[in-house]
Amino acid sequence: MNLVDRLEAPIGKANHGLAWFSWALLLYFRLHVASVFLKSGWWKLNNWETNLTIFEYEYDVPLLHYEAAAYLATFGELVFPVFLVLGLGTRYAAILVQCINIVAVVSYYPTLAKGAGLALHQLYGAMLLTSMVFGGGLVSMDHWLQRKFARA
Numbered sequence: 001m002n003l004v005d006r007l008e009a010p011i012g013k014a015n016h017g018l019a020w021f022s023w024a025l026l027l028y029f030r031l032h033v034a035s036v037f038l039k040s041g042w043w044k045l046n047n048w049e050t051n052l053t054i055f056e057y058e059y060d061v062p063l064l065h066y067e068a069a070a071y072l073a074t075f076g077e078l079v080f081p082v083f084l085v086l087g088l089g090t091r092y093a094a095i096l097v098q099c100i101n102i103v104a105v106v107s108y109y110p111t112l113a114k115g116a117g118l119a120l121h122q123l124y125g126a127m128l129l130t131s132m133v134f135g136g137g138l139v140s141m142d143h144w145l146q147r148k149f150a151r152a
Contacts, residue, residue, distance in 0.1 A: 026137030029127040030090065034081035036124065037097055041077025044070070059107045069107075076100045084131065087140020094131035101125055 044051040052070050055061065061069035077100060083093035105112060105121045112118040136142040 022134070023138035026131065026134055027087075027139045029130055030084045030087060030094075030136065030140075033097065033124050033127050033131075034084040037077045037081045037100065041074050041081075044074040044077065058111075061103065061107045073100065073103070087136030087142050088145075090136035090140055090142050091132050094128045098125060098128040098132070101128065 051074070052067060055066040055070040055073075059066070059069070064072070076096065080093050080096040080100070083089050084097060101121055101124050105118065109118070112121060
């Protein structure tokens, strides 16, 4: 057994062990981002008049009337994260939540850039990108459905 083979065996085992835990990371990313956006949507829904005022005077949503933007943002923040939590259509849900994230950054950039808000949205974007690339992982409805219907 040469040196390369001796080094490759434990590295391969370590890589396999770490890859097995990817489900936990994917689940954490989905749940964390979903909780942030669900809380935001819930706040919008419970403070509707304030929400409309903020959309009218503070957010600069491009191409949309402020009221339409408020309805769409609230809908998106309450519906799409549920799919992330379930891991159902994970890649598509992540794309849709990422669109909300991007619009939030574009609309509120001057304020976000002053504090840590921009960095948080970049973190959410990275977590969503991971879900877009790798899907929901082992602990997801996508995985369960794939296994159930792949057998048939």
